[in-house]
Amino acid sequence: MQPMMWKALATLVSIGAAVAARNATSALWRKRTGHEPPINPADPDTDWGEAIAWTLATGALVGVARLVARRGAARVWQQVEGELPPEQ
Numbered sequence: 001m002q003p004m005m006w007k008a009l010a011t012l013v014s015i016g017a018a019v020a021a022r023n024a025t026s027a028l029w030r031k032r033t034g035h036e037p038p039i040n041p042a043d044p045d046t047d048w049g050e051a052i053a054w055t056l057a058t059g060a061l062v063g064v065a066r067l068v069a070r071r072g073a074a075r076v077w078q079q080v081e082g083e084l085p086p087e088q
Contacts (some may be wrong), residue, residue, distance in 0.1 A: 009073055009077065019075075024063075028057075041055055
């Protein structure tokens with residue numbers, strides 16, 4: 001039961017962190033560039049530099065946000081359960 005509960009918790013916090021990071025990246029992009037981020041970086045009408053910058057920014061921020069969220073969830077799990085979460 002614990003592995004399933006941990007997997008559900010880790011998935012939920014990861015999704016939440018990814019959505020929040022994506023929204024933050026979009027807001028930061030708009031503030032820095034003055035225009036909307038590329039909706040589809042693969043679109044041929046999107047400049048290569050802009051597509052690469054958007055992909056790098058989004059990937060980095062989402063990755064870090066997911067890591068922070070999962071580590072926070074693991075810390076809470078350890079406080080509640082008295083042990084580290086089960087390995088996946």
